[in-house]
Every structure is written in C-alpha cells, then in structure tokens.
Amino acid sequence: MKSRKTTLMLIPVILILGIIFPGTAVLGQTKTENVIIITLDGFRWKEVFQGANRKLLKVPGNKRKRNRKNITFWDESPIKRRQLLMPFLWTEVANHGVLYGNRDYGCKVNVANRYWFSYPGYNEMLTGNPSKNINSNSLGPNPNVSVLETIHSIPAFRNKVAVFSSWDRFNDIVNEKRSGIYVNSAFSEIPEKQASPIQQSIESVYGLLPKVIGNVRYDGLTFMQGFEYLKHQRPKVLMIALDETDEFGHKGEYLQYLKSANRADKLIQELWTWVQTDSLYRNKTTLIITTDHGRGTGRGWRNHGQFIFHSNETWIAMIGAGIIKQGEVKEKCKYHNAQIAPTIAALLEIDFKHNNPLYTCISNCTNNTLQLADAAIPANETNTRKRTMRKK
Numbered sequence: 001m002k003s004r005k006t007t008l009m010l011i012p013v014i015l016i017l018g019i020i021f022p023g024t025a026v027l028g029q030t031k032t033e034n035v036i037i038i039t040l041d042g043f044r045w046k047e048v049f050q051g052a053n054r055k056l057l058k059v060p061g062n063k064r065k066r067n068r069k070n071i072t073f074w075d076e077s078p079i080k081r082r083q084l085l086m087p088f089l090w091t092e093v094a095n096h097g098v099l100y101g102n103r104d105y106g107c108k109v110n111v112a113n114r115y116w117f118s119y120p121g122y123n124e125m126l127t128g129n130p131s132k133n134i135n136s137n138s139l140g141p142n143p144n145v146s147v148l149e150t151i152h153s154i155p156a157f158r159n160k161v162a163v164f165s166s167w168d169r170f171n172d173i174v175n176e177k178r179s180g181i182y183v184n185s186a187f188s189e190i191p192e193k194q195a196s197p198i199q200q201s202i203e204s205v206y207g208l209l210p211k212v213i214g215n216v217r218y219d220g221l222t223f224m225q226g227f228e229y230l231k232h233q234r235p236k237v238l239m240i241a242l243d244e245t246d247e248f249g250h251k252g253e254y255l256q257y258l259k260s261a262n263r264a265d266k267l268i269q270e271l272w273t274w275v276q277t278d279s280l281y282r283n284k285t286t287l288i289i290t291t292d293h294g295r296g297t298g299r300g301w302r303n304h305g306q307f308i309f310h311s312n313e314t315w316i317a318m319i320g321a322g323i324i325k326q327g328e329v330k331e332k333c334k335y336h337n338a339q340i341a342p343t344i345a346a347l348l349e350i351d352f353k354h355n356n357p358l359y360t361c362i363s364n365c366t367n368n369t370l371q372l373a374d375a376a377i378p379a380n381e382t383n384t385r386k387r388t389m390r391k392k
C-alpha cells in the first residue's frame with residue numbers, strides 16, 4: 001500500500017507529466033466488451049496524415065497541366081488529400097476517436113523493436129514485448145505469449161478470439177497451436193461446418209484469381225472472410241491483418257499502394273457501420289487501426305528495415321467504447337506499438353503480464369513509463385544490429 005506521503009509527492013509529478021504529455025488520456029468511461037484490430041502492413045504515417053505524396057504520385061509541377069488532369073487522390077491541400085485517401089479515418093475516427101502519429105505536430109509513434117519489419121512488428125504489437133530474439137519472418141511459432149493468447153485463456157473468451165490475415169505467417173505469430181486461437185491466414189480454408197455460404201463462395205474464387213502479389217491473399221478477400229466470421233461466429237476479439245500496402249510498396253507501385261489503403265478504409269467503414277447497428281457490438285466495441293512498421297522516405301519509400309531511415313515510424317488510430325474522443329493529436333506525444341497489447345488488455349480489463357513492463361497501456365497510467373521507453377534497447381545493442389531474413 002502506498003503511504004499518504006508518497007501519494008502526495010506523486011500528485012505534482014502526475015500534473016507535470018500531464019503537461020509534458022498532453023493528449024494521453026485514452027481510456028474513457030464507456031466500457032468495452034469487444035475489440036477489433038485492423039492492420040495495414042507497412043503503411044506510412046505520411047500518407048495517413050498528409051495524403052498522397054506529390055513526387056511519388058508524379059503530379060506535374062506545372063499548375064495548368066496539373067489542373068487539366070484529374071489525378072487520383074491528389075489535391076493541393078494536404079487536409080483534402082488525406083480525406084480523399086482515407087475518408088473514414090478523417091471523418092468518423094477524427095470526429096469520434098483519436099489519431100496518434102502526426103510528426104508534423106511532434107506526435108511520434110514508433111516501433112520499439114530494432115528490426116522494422118513484420119514479424120517483429122506484429123510480435124511487438126501483440127505481445128507488448130519488442131523482443132530482440134524475434135528477428136526473422138521465418139521464425140516459426142512465437143515463443144512469446146500475445147495478449148490475444150492471454151485473453152483466449154480466459155473461459156469467457158474461449159473460442160471468441162480470431163485472426164484473419166492476408167499473409168501466411170500469422171499462424172506462427174500468434175502461435176496458433178499453443179494458444180488455440182482460430183487463425184485464417186492467406187489461402188487457408190474455413191472448416192466446412194463453420195463456413196457460411198458467403199465464406200464458401202469467397203473460398204471458391206481463391207484459385208480463380210491471378211497471384212500478382214505472391215502467396216498473399218487479396219485484402220478484400222481476407223477482409224470479407226473476417227467480416228463474415230464476425231457476423232456469424234460473434235468473436236469478442238477479432239484481428240484482420242491486411243498486407244497489400246506492403247506488397248505494392250516493395251514493388252514501387254505507389255498508386256496501387258494508395259488504392260489498397262483507400263479500399264481498406266472503405267471496408268473498415270462498412271464493418272464499423274455494421275458494428276454500430278448490431279445489438280451485440282453497438283457501443284460495446286473498440287476499433288484499433290494501425291501498422292506493423294513504417295517505410296523509408298524519398299526513393300527509400302519502397303523499403304523498410306533497420307537500415308532504412310524512418311521505417312520505425314508508425315501511427316495508431318482508435319475509436320469506440322473506452323476511447324475518449326480527441327481527434328487528431330496535435331501536440332507532442334511519444335508512443336510505441338508495444339503499448340497496443342497492454343491497451344487491449346486494459347480496455348477489456350484483462351490482467352496481462354508481459355515480459356517488458358516498460359510498455360503499458362496508452363493512457364494516463366503510462367505517463368511515468370513513456371519516458372523510459374527509448375531506454376528499452378541498450379545503446380550497445382543497437383550498434384550490433386545484424387541483417388536478418390528477407391523483409392516483409
């Protein structure tokens with residue numbers, strides 16, 4: 001038990017931290033019962049907050065030429081550009097939720113892991129532990145316990161946690177075997193007994209489509225499968241992990257990269273509209289939208305990884321029950337993706353013990369640990385980074 005003296009000493013510290021880290025109060029009064037996490041792999045904060053990039057979109061410098069062309073996602077105003085690109089994010093979430101990561105205002109969200117690619121990114125996000133041993137996309141089953149696994153171990157959440165992903169590594173990332181969580185990744189099929197007619201129809205087109213993005217399921221199909229699962233199996237925690245943004249990024253196809261994000265935004269809007277009309281989910285659901293890593297800038301935009309500057313920069317958007325409406329945070333802030341797992345636990349009031357106590361939920365309760373966050377990786381270790389497996 002804290003002594004009264006200690007408590008009194010803490011009050012000014014909390015007040016000062018509140019001034020240093022404004023906009024940190026996340027957890028609101030309305031209690032949530034369900035959490036939906038949607039990720040856009042390797043989607044940069046720049047596009048989220050500034051919209052399409054003039055150079056990458058190859059917008060003509062000449063104003064008259066520019067005006068003659070109707071360029072997709074382009075407007076001179078960055079505010080209009082971002083609305084063109086992600087209308088749901090910049091209407092619904094901006095008006096009723098919170099968006100962290102606009103570095104133009106000094107609000108910084110980063111991954112805390114040192115690798116800046118997918119498996120380490122998703123591991124960090126879901127386990128709250130930017131573990132140095134998670135250093136490859138081909139790692140196999142994750143030795144770390146994710147917040148999803150912890151939630152799934154609670155009887156009330158048994159068989160109420162599911163993951164749908166375009167990329168096939170998620171079975172390992174959430175350790176499907178050990179955790180027992182239902183994972184539907186890439187082209188894996190839903191057991192016949194559980195599949196709805198729509199899910200069966202979606203599955204039937206898998207083999208009919210060209211595989212232009214490797215062995216990755218198109219995000220639209222992943223999303224539709226996840227959405228159908230939500231409607232019929234009624235999970236309490238659902239993750240939909242989209243991948244096209246990263247795939248088109250690596251290919252250097254900037255317009256396709258934008259179109260994928262725009263389609264994702266539309267699908268998220270559809271899902272959220274449904275959530276708000278369903279008696280089980282309405283006003284009892286939290287939506288978290290984020291990414292696993294950033295990308296480089298300029299010509300480096302195509303790639304990411306520990307040698308690509310700025311690819312540790314990310315963003316987090318949240319809306320729904322438990323989230324205080326703050327809109328776009330236009331003040332200095334400092335968060336890490338590792339805080340997402342403990343935030344999910346806090347929202348659902350789950351006791352989640354992870355291996356790195358430096359990263360706690362994104363709320364007032366984290367103020368005293370945020371300052372320590374960068375100290376999580378000792379300086380000597382950051383100097384001895386090794387190249388790892390193929391980047392995702």
Ligand SMILES: [Zn+2]
Pocket residue numbers: 042246247250304391392
């Ligand atoms: Zn990648």
